[in-house]
Amino acid sequence: MKEGINKYQSRRDFVRRAGKVLIVAPLIALPAALYKKTNASGYVWQIDPFKCTQCGQCKTNCVRTPSAVKCVHAFVLCGYCDLCGGYLRQGTKTISTGAENQLCPTGSITRKFVEEPYFEYTINEDLCDACGKCVKGCLDFGNGSLYLQINQDLCANCNDCSIARKCPSDAISRVPTGEQYIPKERGTLNPKPLNPES
């Protein structure tokens, strides 16, 4: 009887040990298999400005309130227009800094006179809520120097980015940390004659 119990327990021990080996093996194999695929600094979410359609989902779907997405301005692309499609509401009677004329719902764009007929436009990031209205306006009527980017300083870097999930144009993707912003100037780095408005 005593022997029987002993035998039983040793069988149980054997099963336990075999099971242990069976589950430890993948745990050791996993880092080995993924060793080449690990990335020290990882990935972050970013908007590709060339794909973005300014649908406005960035403003409402980010887990942050206000959204971690902000509008940025590429000055080298800007035409410094007096009649700015990104600053002025369509159909305004006068071109002025009056609140009723501004397109931006939060008044986060400031307009500064440079010289006749040029005006400089600057974004106040703290006020911007990523509605994308100015971006659309600038793309429709101007050079497209305004565009949306995810502010990495504010982004929670969720594993499952909730605006990426909602983005209808698939513009948000994981990018390597080395290039955590996708600057729009990239497209126009080579100086070349710019086509005037046709």
Place this chain on the structure above:
Amino acid sequence: MKRKLLTYTIFLILLNLHSFIYAQDRFPRPEFESGYKYPEHQMPLDRSYIWEYFDVVVLVAALSITTWLALKKRSRQGLIWMSVFSLVWFGFVREGCICSVGSVQNVALALFNNGYAIPLTALLFFIIPLLFALFFGRVFCAGVCPLGAIQELTGFKPVKLPKAVESVMIAIPFVYLALAILFAALESQFIICRYDPFVGIFRLDAPYTMIVFGALLLLAGVFINRPYCRYLCPYGVLLNLFSRFAGKHLTITPAECINCRLCEDVCPYDAIIPSDTALNREEPERSRKRFLGYLLLVPLLTVAVALIFQNLGPSFSKITQEVRLAQEIRTEKETGVEAVSKDAVAFKEAGKTEDELFAEEMRIIKRYRKASPWAGAFLGLSLGIGLVSLTIRAKRTEYKPHQGKCYSCGRCFKYCPVEVNKTS
């Protein structure tokens, strides 16, 4: 010479096209006369990465301290303070990301997808708690996981669920894990993160539904302790498995069990296995028959559930945006009901052809058909093994925690008279 000219022409055309696509250069760059200097293109601040590595260090330290508190110091008070720390640090300060529970998906995606490089922190967050579970049991659940901590601290009035309900509910995490891995591996969604109930509370900011789900779960957790850990947590399935083989594990009694039965009902997780003296055992003959019967059922169940999942594959594929969009467009074509969703509008603006979309849809559905049976096989196998394990019962002369189910919360310590004698 001629060929060179041709290449140059093509190059020039392409260059022009490039400028056309990439910038709406309607207005020329102004030539300022007043000496205006272009302001620098201000990009927002970069992300700082020191914290992520610091998190790994904190994780290891927290796991070590919890292990010491649970196994050596045997202090429930200490474990509660560990929970508070983890809740504050991993929860509220680091805002619940990255967590080990979600890292399952990163690992799955990295394993089955060549384009994705897994962050080192995610891999470490996946492996380290499992290693600790293998050596010391589920200490990760006891005081390190912020999701566990928030439930541990709000579970005031434990109520036991009926056995039948309990045994059905503990199957849910397996399904959740299988689907999460399936969806992550096929690059569809990270459902564990999407339906994380408490991350909204950690960030004090989330969609309405997320907060409501989290609050309801916490409310239920007041009576049914740790509802997420027990009936949902997919990472818990892995921890459970690893912890079963733990070399050392928290014990109810510091010395020898005297079978006083005082600890029998204190565990809110039903994780105390009574000693044989308190049980009437089944006849060996009958139990052997049941064992053999269930053992034969294992392959049958595996194949059956795999087949069911294969048929469910196309339904699973609907979780991807492309498949839903393709269906919407198809309905529009067939019934004339205009597709008005944002995806559909963007698709029409983008100028992709419908054939491309439908081809993409077919590709995704095909991948789902191929991969779903594996998820099903995993489920069937787990179910089978679960049934078999019901028939196995070792001879026990003492009260012991069930190594798979025990969260090492330490509630049972103070109920053991041996412990009380020792400390007083």
